[in-house]
Amino acid sequence: MACPSTPFGSLLNPRLTFVHMAVPYVAMKHIVPPVDRELKKGSAELLILSLVEHRARHGYEISKLIEDRSDGVLKFNVASFYPLLYRLEKRGWIAGRWVEKAGQRRRRYYRLTNDGKQILKTQRATWLDFVNAIHRITEAENA
Numbered sequence: 001m002a003c004p005s006t007p008f009g010s011l012l013n014p015r016l017t018f019v020h021m022a023v024p025y026v027a028m029k030h031i032v033p034p035v036d037r038e039l040k041k042g043s044a045e046l047l048i049l050s051l052v053e054h055r056a057r058h059g060y061e062i063s064k065l066i067e068d069r070s071d072g073v074l075k076f077n078v079a080s081f082y083p084l085l086y087r088l089e090k091r092g093w094i095a096g097r098w099v100e101k102a103g104q105r106r107r108r109y110y111r112l113t114n115d116g117k118q119i120l121k122t123q124r125a126t127w128l129d130f131v132n133a134i135h136r137i138t139e140a141e142n143a
Contacts, residue, residue, distance in 0.1 A: 044076065044084055045093075046127055049112060049120040052094055056111040059085055085110060093119050 051062050059082055067075050076084075088094045093116035096108045112120065 043074075043127070045088065046120070046123045047074070048085065048088060048110075049093060049116055049123065052110050052112045053117075053120060056097075056109040058099075058107040058109050060107075062110070088116075092116070 047066050048062055051057060051065055057065070062085075063076055063078075063081055085094070085096070089096050089110070092113055094110045095113050096110045098106055099109050100106045
């Protein structure tokens with residue numbers, strides 16, 4: 001059956017037109033633009049330190065929490081994430097220990113150290129100052 005009122009004229013079946021138009025919309029609304037690499041790199045330490053502030057977590061859990069709580073905007077690949085954990089541990093900001101549980105593989109759990117608490121406090125203040133400054137600049141014309 002021809003559908004001359006559509007942009008594709010007789011190429012489309014009118015019963016399929018809705019499906020063809022609706023599927024791309026549904027698929028597109030969940031696509032999130034990637035965050036600038038340098039911006040993500042600059043905030044990674046703050047994110048990790050924040051997530052181990054109140055309880056020890058293993059690397060995969062930290063990575064998944066970042067992804068889940070950011071609605072997929074922030075994702076770290078394994079090749080860069082675990083070396084970052086090791087660097088934070090080497091600096092003395094987090095401490096890791098291996099934990100074995102029955103029926104599970106061995107995991108390294110990280111907790112915030114006293115030095116890490118001070119660094120987290122400083123990074124939070126710096127980040128807040130930065131975000132507020134950006135907000136003042138970008139919203140100045142709208143005031």
